[in-house]
Amino acid sequence: MARPRGYDRDTVLDKAMSMFWRLGYEGAHLAALVEHTGLNRFSLYKEFGGKAGLYEAALDRFLGYLLSQYRDILTVQPQGLENIEAVLRSLQYGSEYYGCFMINTLTQRDSVPPGAYDRAVAGAGEIEALYRANLAGALARGQIAAASDIAGLGKMLQTLDQGLHIQGLAGTTDAQKDAIITAAMAGLQAR
Template sequence: MGRPKTYDRDAVIERAMEAFWRFGYEGAHLSALVEATGLNRFSLYKEFEGKAGLFCAALSMFTEALVDEYRLFLDKEPKGLANIEASLRSLEYGSDYYGCFMINTLTQRDTVPQPAFAQAQATAGEIEALYVENIRAAQARGEVSGAVDPEDMGKMLYSLDLGLHIKGLAGGGEAEKDTTITVALNGLKAGSAVKA
């Protein structure tokens, strides 16, 4: 009979997530993960089948919470431009900003485990779909021109979302972020976006 676990699995994943988030998949060495989680190498391998399994578990925990956070803004009724603006403006940089763990995973495509990259892509698709739903609702209420393709606009808005996160990593400030959002929303309200 094996020894009972003396650790909280979710707490271990959360501590590992912080290390991966800050240092990336390659930068979070096994010794750093052992230190961050408090588990020895044997326990990490036994529980998560190694660093890759731990990374996938951490990303899964993060993306579940991330989609819930987006839904707080983008599932709110009535759907439309107010939701989109609230979602975009909810991003805060701060001095300890390490970007979005999911987006960081997407930018590290060649180094992260393939299942993690696929999960990050799927989550990005979920978020993009939430933007599309709000564009459709905005069109139904006359907030956005009917000539705008909702799918194309959803892609543009999520590209803007991604860009804002990356801009924060590159040292962008709050004022620049707010100006970018205002310009994008003004263009959307004016129906100036053209079909591809």
């Protein structure tokens, strides 16, 4: 009979996620992860296969949260500019802002496990698809110009979204972020 786990997997993943989020893959050393999560090395390797597996599992947990938040806002009917603005304005920097774990993974391509990078690309792709669906709704409702390039605008919104997260790391204030969103939304509206 196998021994029961002496730890809660979700708690371990949350602790690992916070460490990877703050320090990145390379900055979160194995000894510190063991101490921070409360796992011993044997359990970490048995459960996750090592540091790379732990990172990928923590990122999967984060993506579950993140994509759920995007879906909750960007699937509200009728789809359109209101949803896009709502999701962009939902970003809060706060005093201890570490960016977006998914975007941090994308920007650290050469140092994160390849599987983690691929997961982050897929997550970003899903968010872009949600933006495109709302742009299609905005087009159908006459909120954007009839000649609008939905694919191009979807990519632009994904780029804006990612840029806002990076701007938070660079010290952009909430007021500056709000001004950027206001300008972007004005640029999208039908003329």
